[in-house]
Amino acid sequence: MKTATLILLSLTTVLNSCATHTPESYYTRTTQSTDILWGFGSTNxxxxxxxxxxGNLVAVQNNRKVKTISLQQHIQTFLIPAIDSSITQIEELKPTPETQDLINTSLQLYHFAKDTYVNEYLSAAQLIDAKENSEKIDEILLQLDRERVPEFKKIYIKLMQLSIPYAKQHDLTISRF
Incomplete structure (x- = not known):
């Protein structure tokens, strides 16, 4: 009985330690991973x-990257799934009092970006792929910058205000700041 209890206790300890995330994993998942959102807006x-x-635009077909000429395909099969993957990885993090705001702000940023990709980006991409009137495309891009970019920047700045002190407190390398 003692042996079974010790084995169960050891197994529980091992499983719990596997579920524990390091400060580096919190920082990497919530902040460094936002590199995929760089240039958000018309610049992107x-x-x-x-x-x-x-000839360097990619899409994903059958779990493989392939070259494409379709912006819609690039956004739908490559970018949005990458954002979904990041959201999943962040949601897997166990919130702590120290990381709760970091996690929530990062999720807010990713959900905002995904909503923009699904709506504004795909609308622009559809027009671009169809070789529509450039004035119409320019108007959508101007609207994107006017209506979505300021909110994105606000959330992004908040994330940086949370993540930089967190990284410094844990002696993590801050690579782009």
Missing amino acids: VKSFIEFRDA
Whole structure:
């Protein structure tokens, strides 16, 4: 009986330690992973056009990256799933009093970005892929920058205000600040 109790106690300790996240994993998942959102807004959409024109735009088909000329396909199969994956990884983190705001703000940023990708980005991409009137495209991009980018920046700044002190407190390398 004593042996069974010790084995059960050891197994419980091992399983609990596997579920514990390090400060580095909190920082990496909530903050460093936001690199995929860099250039949010019309700058981002314009970079997709440049990648397409250079033959470097990718989509995912059958779990493999393939080249594409469709901005819609790039957004739907590559970017939105990457955001979904980041959201899942953040949601897997166990909130602590120290990390609760960091997690919530990061999730807020990712959900805001995903909503923008699903709506504004895909609307612009559809027009671009269809080679619609450039004035119409420019208006959508201007609207994106006017209506969505300020809120994105506000949330992003809040995330940085939370994550930089957290990283410094835990002696983590802050690579882009």
